Amino acid sequence: MSSGSLLAAFLFMTVPLWLSYKQQLGISKDIVIASIRAFVQLMGIGYLITLVFSIKSPVVFTLLILLMIIIAARTCARRGGVFHHSFRIAFFAIITAEIVSVIIWILFDIVSYEAQYILPMSGMIIGSSMVAVSLTFDRLKREFDSTKEMIMGKLALGATNRQASQDLIEAEVKASLIPNVGAMKVIGLVQLPGMMTGAIIAGASPVIAVKYQLVILLTIFGNAAITSIMVSFLTYPAFF
Structure with a gap:
């Protein structure tokens, strides 16, 4: 081009x-x-x-991935500014999701630890995790504001902070997974995702492209759950 x-x-x-x-x-x-x-x-x-x-140095592209995570965490921290340690929470959630993803990729020989595979795939994972963390910060605040009286009532009846926040956390985690569940239902029928399309345009076999896209799709879904749950549990104590 x-x-x-x-x-x-x-x-x-x-x-x-x-x-x-x-x-x-x-x-x-x-x-x-x-x-x-x-x-x-x-x-x-x-x-x-x-x-x-x-x-071609693993150290160099690993440092680049770390830089991407730091930038993503700082972006999320702007949405979670009302919470204490929002940057640390976002960084911990995103880097945990990234580490889990890379371990699974390497352990099951999905890809080798080389820049041409890990960098672009990590970029997609970090980007999706950043969106999930930002939405979790935002939704937690709004959900708490709308259910504050119910939470106060549970506390008055002797519930612990964790018990009083159960419905709040449950609603938030479910909401954070709705976009991913919806996308998975129509993928291949309505939407041809970017990685698959790019690989096909580059000349890869459509079947191989689909396999790589499934790896990314399932990893993103898992990371959305991991980051949302982690951020919810690390953040809700700030309300008390």
């Missing part, structure tokens, strides 16, 4: 920009900034990964 063809893709942005201007939606600036940031960040990480591939 030439640079001109890549720049031509930005023509897709003219439609929302025109609609924003025509309907006075006030989102033109956000669209332009987001598009430019996406372009710069992805091109930058593309050249960086190329450099990492050329070095």
Whole structure:
């Protein structure tokens, strides 16, 4: 793909920009900034990964993954600012999910510990974990505000903080898994996911592409549950 063809893709942005201007939606600036940031960040990480591939050092790409986790945790901490130690909680949840994922991949010989496999797969896992942690922080606060009187009533009847928070945690974990469950139900019928599509475009066998996509899909689902449960249990004490 030439640079001109890549720049031509930005023509897709003219439609929302025109609609924003025509309907006075006030989102033109956000669209332009987001598009430019996406372009710069992805091109930058593309050249960086190329450099990492050329070095072929497990230490280097492991440090890069750690940096990605730190950035993801800092992003989550902004959503969890009302909670104490939100960065530590987010970092611990995301890095735990990443470690569990990599151990399973290596232990069962799904992929080898090489940059060309671990880096892109970890990027997808860390990104999905970041979304799950951010949503958990946000939903916990809103759920607590809406059920505060019920929790107070349970405490008055002698329940412990943990017992009083059971329904809150249960509702949050279920809510965090709804998008993943919904996506898994229609995948392959309505949606052809990115990794599978990219692998097919690159020339891989569709069956091989599907196998890798299933690994990512199931890993993301497991990580959503892991991070949501961890963040819920580490965060709810802050309400008391």
